[in-house]
Amino acid sequence: MIRLANVVKTYPTHVGRRRVLDDISFSVERGQSLGLMGRNGAGKSTLMRAISGLEKPDAGRIERTMTVSWPLGFFGGVHGALTGADNAKFVARIYGLEIEPLLERVQDFADLGVYFNMPVNTYSAGMRARLSLGLSLAVDFDCYLVDEITGAGDHRFVQRCHEELMQRKATGTLIMISHAPETLRLYCDTGAILDGGKLTFFETVDEMIEAYYAL
Amino acid sequence: MLARGARMQLRVIGALVIRELQSRFGRHNIGFLWFLVEPLLLAGGVTLITYSSHAQIPEGLHPLPFHIVGYIAYMQFRTNVNRAASVVLSNRVLMYHRQVTMSDIIIACTLLELGATFSGLIFFTSLYAWLGFSPIPERPLLLIGGMLLMWWYTTGLAMIVCALGQFSEAVERLIHPLTYLSLPFSGMFFRVEWLPADLREFAQWLPLPQITEIIRQGVWGDLHSDYLHPFYIISQAAVLTFLGLLGLRVARHRVRFE
Numbered sequence: 001m002i003r004l005a006n007v008v009k010t011y012p013t014h015v016g017r018r019r020v021l022d023d024i025s026f027s028v029e030r031g032q033s034l035g036l037m038g039r040n041g042a043g044k045s046t047l048m049r050a051i052s053g054l055e056k057p058d059a060g061r062i063e064r065t066m067t068v069s070w071p072l073g074f075f076g077g078v079h080g081a082l083t084g085a086d087n088a089k090f091v092a093r094i095y096g097l098e099i100e101p102l103l104e105r106v107q108d109f110a111d112l113g114v115y116f117n118m119p120v121n122t123y124s125a126g127m128r129a130r131l132s133l134g135l136s137l138a139v140d141f142d143c144y145l146v147d148e149i150t151g152a153g154d155h156r157f158v159q160r161c162h163e164e165l166m167q168r169k170a171t172g173t174l175i176m177i178s179h180a181p182e183t184l185r186l187y188c189d190t191g192a193i194l195d196g197g198k199l200t201f202f203e204t205v206d207e208m209i210e211a212y213y214a215l
Numbered sequence: 216m217l218a219r220g221a222r223m224q225l226r227v228i229g230a231l232v233i234r235e236l237q238s239r240f241g242r243h244n245i246g247f248l249w250f251l252v253e254p255l256l257l258a259g260g261v262t263l264i265t266y267s268s269h270a271q272i273p274e275g276l277h278p279l280p281f282h283i284v285g286y287i288a289y290m291q292f293r294t295n296v297n298r299a300a301s302v303v304l305s306n307r308v309l310m311y312h313r314q315v316t317m318s319d320i321i322i323a324c325t326l327l328e329l330g331a332t333f334s335g336l337i338f339f340t341s342l343y344a345w346l347g348f349s350p351i352p353e354r355p356l357l358l359i360g361g362m363l364l365m366w367w368y369t370t371g372l373a374m375i376v377c378a379l380g381q382f383s384e385a386v387e388r389l390i391h392p393l394t395y396l397s398l399p400f401s402g403m404f405f406r407v408e409w410l411p412a413d414l415r416e417f418a419q420w421l422p423l424p425q426i427t428e429i430i431r432q433g434v435w436g437d438l439h440s441d442y443l444h445p446f447y448i449i450s451q452a453a454v455l456t457f458l459g460l461l462g463l464r465v466a467r468h469r470v471r472f473e
Contacts, residue, residue, distance in 0.1 A: 049472055053313045056468045070311035075473045077311040081238040093230035094312055096223070 002051060002068065002143065002173075003027040007060035009046055020046050021057065022197030030066060030142065033174035035188030035205055037212045042194045044177045045073065048145050051175065066142035066173065072132050073147035080121040084112055084131050087120060091135050102138045109160060110134035130157055137164055143173035150176075150183055162186075181209045227314050231306070231323030239327070251335055254290060258283035261404070273409050276435065280349035283339050284434055285403030288361070288427040291332045292369045292401065293394045295325045299373035300380035300387040307470065317463045317470070321373050329366040336362065340434060349434055358433025365426045368452040374459025381466035402427035407442040415442060422448055 009021040020043035028034055038044045048071040049055035050062060070077045078087045085103060092102040107116055110130040115123060120131065129149035136144065150161055168174055169187055178184050184191065184205050191208030192201045195215060202208035258279060265278045272278045299321060306320045336358070344351040352358050380386040402424030410418055418424060419442035426448060432438045 052311070054311055054472060058468070070313070076308050079234065079238075079306070079308055082234065086234070086237055090230050090234055090309070091312070093233070094227050094314055096226055 001065045003063045005061045007057045009057050019197045024199050033169050033188045035184035035191040036177045038194035048147050068143045069136045069141040069145050071145045071147050078120050084116045095139050105138040106134040146176040148177050227319045228323045235327050254286050258286050277348040280343040285427050287332050287336050288430050289401040289403050291365045294328050295369040295373045296394050299376040325370040352434045353436030354433045361430035371455030371459045378462030378466040381469040
């Protein structure tokens with residue numbers, strides 16, 4: 001389970017501190033899959049980073065009783081100056097996993113070919129997404145935090161991604177940010193919209209999407 | 216529980232050291248050779264100035280090994296403190312993995328610097344011993360102890376600088392001139408013994424000349440100082456480390472992620 005209690009996060013702006021997360025409390029049970037929507041800059045990614053433990057809240061508590069991935073987006077988790085393979089070795093080392101099997105799993109999923117041995121700086125957005133997702137799937141977390149990267153990549157990757165995420169949805173926990181209604185309908189059971197620092201929950205993804213368009 | 220945490224931290228620091236090695240020295244270039252060229256050039260220049268001004272280094276010490284040992288000791292200080300503010304910035308993406316902390320990143324960096332400066336020291340002391348300029352290090356344990364003490368001291372300092380750097384960009388701008396200005400106070404050019412009495416009273420409380428003296432005594436076993444205060448330096452390192460860890464805890468909230 002992941003539980004957030006009265007989480008507040010503010011950022012300084014030129015008109016004073018803005019409350020990006022304003023007293024947010026909720027929990028995600030094991031096996032649940034939650035979709036998150038919100039306007040650009042609403043703080044969805046900040047919320048993801050808070051859930052993962054990366055961003056420390058100004059106030060409130062965050063508890064995790066299962067392993068949670070880092071926020072899987074276009075940024076973070078992999079170092080641009082290192083090659084895909086060196087990033088994979090780094091991940092293997094810090095999670096205490098065997099290097100060779102992990103390299104194989106990542107290469108099998110991400111399918112980066114010769115780019116696997118090139119610096120990540122040279123990757124396209126889609127290739128970065130493939131590497132990040134490949135790494136996190138190889139580590140095998142209980143809960144995956146997916147920040148809009150499912151839309152990236154070519155049809156082959158989208159297909160592989162779909163298979164893996166459907167399997168995670170069946171066996172694990174998923175929290176996903178997306179602007180694409182069809183993606184959220186596919187992977188999520190319930191939804192929430194972040195607006196003005198507050199989170200509003202919806203029983204079904206369809207209700208969330210309807211409310212999102214009314215925003 | 217504690218043992219598991221320590222194992223995890225060792226794993227993380229080890230992985231970070233390898234990662235730093237990869238981007239600093241690259242896999243194809245001669246990065247590591249540059250590392251030896253820099254002290255050689257500087258110590259060589261200082262030696263030339265000493266020769267041309269007909270100044271004598273006391274106690275019959277050869278100026279070349281004398282200055283280079285002092286410079287390598289100073290290098291550890293300079294690099295660790297200078298890089299402290301930027302190193303977290305350039306490795307921040309790795310903190311997406313929850314087990315990677317700011318102190319791990321700094322420790323990995325300073326450990327790598329310890330390895331690099333130590334290799335440089337071995338290289339130059341061997342070279343000068345072979346040329347007959349200085350003895351083969353006569354008290355190797357003191358040499359190692361001095362280098363480790365410099366590592367500990369500058370790691371604590373680096374943590375403080377890094378923490379302050381999260382509060383103001385001025386820290387990064389000011390730290391470079393400050394470390395260069397500290398070169399004359401580093402002990403590269405002198406031993407506290409050689410200073411006039413009134414300066415000695417002050418200089419014996421400077422940490423860098425103290426640590427440099429320990430390293431030099433590791434090379435020249437018959438050097439003796441009445442102005443060495445090991446306990447004072449160790450307490451300073453311990454206090455700096457404590458303040459550094461505390462500062463990083465506070466500064467962690469201010470690190471921005473994209």
